[in-house]
Amino acid sequence: MTVHPSLQNYADAWTHSVEAIAELVQPLVEGEWNRATPCPAWSVRDVVSHVIGVETEMLGDPRPIHTLPRDLYHVTNDFARYMEMQVDVRRHHTAPEMTSELEYTLIRRARQLRNETRSPDTMVRAPLGAEQTLELAMRMRAFDVWVHEQDLRTALNQPGNLDSPGAQIVRDVLLEALPKVVAKDAGAPPNSAVVIDVHGPVEFLRTVRVNADGRGSVDGAPSLGPIVTLALDWETYYRLACGRVRPAAVADRVKVDGDQELAAAILRAFAVTP
Incomplete structure (x- = not known):
């Protein structure tokens, strides 16, 4: 359990959504990873890659050294370019590679959250080399993974969790x-x-x-x-x-x-x- 109660709701909502994501994608066959989602220009694989990538950055892992293709027309600004890096580097990963990396990343993140002792106002890593408070980072992770859980549910025709803890944070x-x-x-x-x-x-x-x-x-x-x-x-x-x-x-x-x-x-x- 996190030390500060103000962080616990975000940790609980994040856990609920990422566990749902892992459950949704575990049984998928190779072709289903290529299904389009409502998230513009991203497939099921891309959404899961994004979740993995951002969570590894929350763990402090280095970003991949990777050059984006020039034909990604949906990448129109620095923020999109930053987010696309973790996605594009995994575009040729197989289904077993995706599910195993997701599982390992979530185990590491869950352990990090269980052992979290930093105060909510601690400054942590944010996109594009910026910083944000730990509380804001955890809030936005809970927001992000719930929205992406819904992206996957729409793509896979498995509706659910519209009223889960993450939904309240998104609201x-x-x-x-x-x-x-x-x-x-x-x-x-x-x-x-x-x-x-x-x-x-x-x-x-x-x-x-x-x-x-x-x-x-x-x-x-x-x-x-x-x-x-x-x-x-x-x-x-x-x-x-x-x-x-x-x-x-x-x-x-x-x-x-x-x-x-x-x-x-x-x-x-x-x-x-x-």
């Missing part, structure tokens, strides 16, 4: 991005409110309020006169917010009341993951 992380999406990116007018009503395995209602200066904030109190109300199910919400689907593809699953143009602008800006 909280995505909600933190809503004020910027509504106020800055979509340009909601000052002194307005936008209501997001989500139902399904994870249910919540949040109001994004834009003040007189155009700054947004989010709270759980309903608004009496919102300029826009978006009602949608949890799966559609996270898939939109994580860039797994475009608004036009799920238009029948999003109910819009109020200013249609602003609603469309909000949905266009809804994807907040890199």
Whole structure:
């Protein structure tokens, strides 16, 4: 058990999701590793490679020395290039190689978490040579592996765990991005409110309020006169917010009341993951 309670929820959520990932991919035959996932341009193998790669970096392992091919057109910035390195280096690995490396990496990471004695504000490695607090790193690992678990479930047609511990963390992380999406990116007018009503395995209602200066904030109190109300199910919400689907593809699953143009602008800006 981790020393600091503030880290335990993240460790538990991470464990739940990575164990689900290991269980999902263990029985796959070679061809199934090439199935496309909702994560843009990544196959089942690529998603698992990404999980392995980031977890090894959390362990402090050196990054691979590898040159990316020039024809990876989905790699458009330094962050994507950084993440793609751990993926591309494993693109020709066999199914047994993938499952054995995943299992070994998860054993090492679980041991690291059991023996974790650092404080939540300890600075640790982050992408592109940056640093972040241990608490943020563990929170984002819990976020990342739950989203990628869902990528794999979609690709393999094995739905589940939409209400698992990781889902609660994903909800909280995505909600933190809503004020910027509504106020800055979509340009909601000052002194307005936008209501997001989500139902399904994870249910919540949040109001994004834009003040007189155009700054947004989010709270759980309903608004009496919102300029826009978006009602949608949890799966559609996270898939939109994580860039797994475009608004036009799920238009029948999003109910819009109020200013249609602003609603469309909000949905266009809804994807907040890199």
